[in-house]
Amino acid sequence: MTSFQRLDYQRTIIGYHGCDKAVAAEVLQNHQHLRPSENTYDWLGKGVYFWEHAPRRALEFAHEQKRRGKVEEPAVLGAYIHLGRCFDLTDVEHTRQLGVAYGDFKDILTDEGQPVPMNRAASSDDHDLLLRELDCALINWYMRRLDRQAGVPYAYQTLRGVFQEGAAAFNGSTIREKSHIQICVRDTQCVIGYFLPTTHF
Incomplete structure (x- = not known):
């Protein structure tokens, strides 16, 4: 039995996606899925992004x-997401896999004469390196490799990561104002359904 088969998360979470009101309406009215993000700087690679149990953060993002x-x-779209086979970066098995994969990834790029991407700041006051081009490239490359090895479209259907972001919550603290759990859905079949939140937040 392969590792991705052993790590099926029998867990459903609620995710929130910050977007334009017209996008939310199209998804709900036409029973469409959100389109995957394919930016070179996405933190968890290609997929549909959600803030786990964080509607206010999703709304902040829409305003940004x-x-x-x-x-x-700005609007917020909610979703019920079955995590399925989840590459969870709160699990040391997965973070250590990425560490090993980075060596192979770097060697391949070097042999091909290509530069290794770097995480970069989006502005002069960006201390979080918001443009995660290295992380994105490595994760996309590693997911494709695992897909090929498993012989399935998605060896891992979702990815999950905890990220510290923003200024200190208070003076001297290591708690950050914008810390969050991010979900990246590779396989949209994991989205059970969308809803429009009625709670004012």
Whole structure:
């Protein structure tokens, strides 16, 4: 039995996606799935992104996207997500796998004469290195490798990671204001259904 078969998460979580109101309406009215993000700097690689149990953070993100000119009317879309085969970065097995995979990834790029991507700051005051091009490239490469080895479309259907982000919550603290759990859905069949939150947050 392969490792990805052993790690099927029999767990359903609620995720929240910050987006434009028109996008939320299209998904709900036309029974569509959200489109996967394919930015080179996505923190967990290619997939549909959700904030786990964090509707306020999703709304903040939608407002941030409005300031960047990517959203007209900020909204939040909720989703019931069955994690299925989850590459969970709170599990040392998975973080250690990435450490080993990085060596192979770096060697291949070096042999091909290609530069190894780097995580970069999005602005001069960005201390979190928000443009995670190294993490994204490695995860995408490793997921494709595992897919091929397993002979299935998605050896891992979802990815999950805990990230510390933002300023200190209070003076001297290591707790960060924007810390969150991020879910990246590779296989949209894991999304049981979408809903429009009615709670004011």
